[in-house]
Amino acid sequence: MTPPEPRRSQVLLAAWAVSIFSISAVADVRLLAGASALALVVFRRGSLRESRRVLLGVLPVALGLSLASWAWLWLLGRPPPVAPFAAMAIRAALIAFVTFSVLRRVELLRAAAPFPSASRLLVLSLAQIHALRLLATESALALRSRLPRRPRTRDVLQGSGAVTAALLTLSARNARDIADAMRSRGFH
Amino acid sequence: MHVPDGFLSPKVTLPAWGAAAPLLYWAVRRNFGASSTESLPVVGSLAALAFVVQSIMVPVPGGTSAHLTGVAILAILYNPGVAFVCEALVLLLQALAFGAGGFTVLGVNALAMGLLGPGASWLVHRALRTLSARVAAFAGAYVGVQVATLAVSLVLGLQNRLSPEYMPVPLPVIAAAMMVPSLTVLGVVEGLYTVATLAMLRRVRLVDAS
Numbered sequence: 001m002t003p004p005e006p007r008r009s010q011v012l013l014a015a016w017a018v019s020i021f022s023i024s025a026v027a028d029v030r031l032l033a034g035a036s037a038l039a040l041v042v043f044r045r046g047s048l049r050e051s052r053r054v055l056l057g058v059l060p061v062a063l064g065l066s067l068a069s070w071a072w073l074w075l076l077g078r079p080p081p082v083a084p085f086a087a088m089a090i091r092a093a094l095i096a097f098v099t100f101s102v103l104r105r106v107e108l109l110r111a112a113a114p115f116p117s118a119s120r121l122l123v124l125s126l127a128q129i130h131a132l133r134l135l136a137t138e139s140a141l142a143l144r145s146r147l148p149r150r151p152r153t154r155d156v157l158q159g160s161g162a163v164t165a166a167l168l169t170l171s172a173r174n175a176r177d178i179a180d181a182m183r184s185r186g187f188h
Numbered sequence: 189m190h191v192p193d194g195f196l197s198p199k200v201t202l203p204a205w206g207a208a209a210p211l212l213y214w215a216v217r218r219n220f221g222a223s224s225t226e227s228l229p230v231v232g233s234l235a236a237l238a239f240v241v242q243s244i245m246v247p248v249p250g251g252t253s254a255h256l257t258g259v260a261i262l263a264i265l266y267n268p269g270v271a272f273v274c275e276a277l278v279l280l281l282q283a284l285a286f287g288a289g290g291f292t293v294l295g296v297n298a299l300a301m302g303l304l305g306p307g308a309s310w311l312v313h314r315a316l317r318t319l320s321a322r323v324a325a326f327a328g329a330y331v332g333v334q335v336a337t338l339a340v341s342l343v344l345g346l347q348n349r350l351s352p353e354y355m356p357v358p359l360p361v362i363a364a365a366m367m368v369p370s371l372t373v374l375g376v377v378e379g380l381y382t383v384a385t386l387a388m389l390r391r392v393r394l395v396d397a398s
């Protein structure tokens with residue numbers, strides 16, 4: 001029987017933390033391959049979507065870093081064994097797959113509900129990220145519309161200075177408003 | 189610059205978590221006070237600011253792009269403790285809410301990118317600010333990026349020393365691969381961004397002109 005929220009999400013998060021630390025301790029390719037197969041069975045619902053996310057977002061970086069490091073050592077005249085590099089790439093991909101699969105099943109806000117300060121900080125931060133991101137996106141679009149060509153390094157750097165000033169002002173104002181709102185609702 | 193999950197074993201990541209957690213607690217208490225009504229909105233807003241700044245991609249010569257870290261500016265405007273708290277929270281949010289970055293390596297990344305880098309930025313900026321505000325801002329941000337990158341390289345090198353079968357790349361190769369882009373591109377981009385931001389903040393009189 002599935003335990004009720006927030007217990008279920010907390011248990012999932014704790015199991016996830018233990019499992020990714022455990023995976024990060026494994027250096028044997030066969031063990032990692034076995035763990036990958038097990039993860040695919042355990043998280044079979046939605047595994048195609050998560051695998052695609054890992055293939056597109058994580059594996060190119062992990063494989064690229066492993067290949068580049070292996071090639072560099074090979075050029076230095078020390079042809080290294082392939083297994084540790086393969087293990088590194090599989091480990092990174094497996095941890096990402098488990099993370100994506102678990103986080104899709106976890107209600108983060110509900111898991112944090114028994115901890116009022118953590119819960120408030122989470123809500124505040126995510127809301128602020130949303131608000132500030134809108135401003136940053138609008139500024140980026142405005143910069144692009146002002147220029148007849150693609151923005152170059154200098155344009156983006158100058159623009160990001162102005163954006164950061166606007167973001168700082170907005171975040172300070174939002175923080176003040178939120179503090180006032182919290183006080184008016186009886187938070188201390 | 190930051191280490192992804194799977195590149196460091198618990199032999200390194202657990203002590204880093206152990207070192208980062210009490211430092212984080214101390215930094216929160218010292219910089220944001222005990223009242224949650226006052227501190228939570230400020231921490232949340234500044235962390236969100238750092239998160240959004242880190243999503244700004246700067247095109248760099250060669251057809252690729254780099255993202256800003258934005259923690260040097262927090263260290264210069266406030267202090268390294270504020271930058272540390274914000275960076276740690278950004279890394280935690282990335283790991284828990286977006287599944288990005290890394291959770292096992294969070295302690296290492298927070299210490300390198302949130303404490304050592306911004307700490308170096310703050311020290312260099314303080315030492316040079318009487319000479320020239322622009323030079324101090326650029327040098328502070330540039331040195332901060334190099335210190336953070338060097339710290340990450342050293343940790344990866346330590347992992348190689350502890351178990352070469354886990355991390356097969358030795359320190360000289362790691363250091364060269366990480367420090368070259370950091371010295372030539374990332375540090376310069378962060379430095380120019382910090383100069384531009386401080387200039388804008390001075391122009392709109394949000395910070396002291398000195």
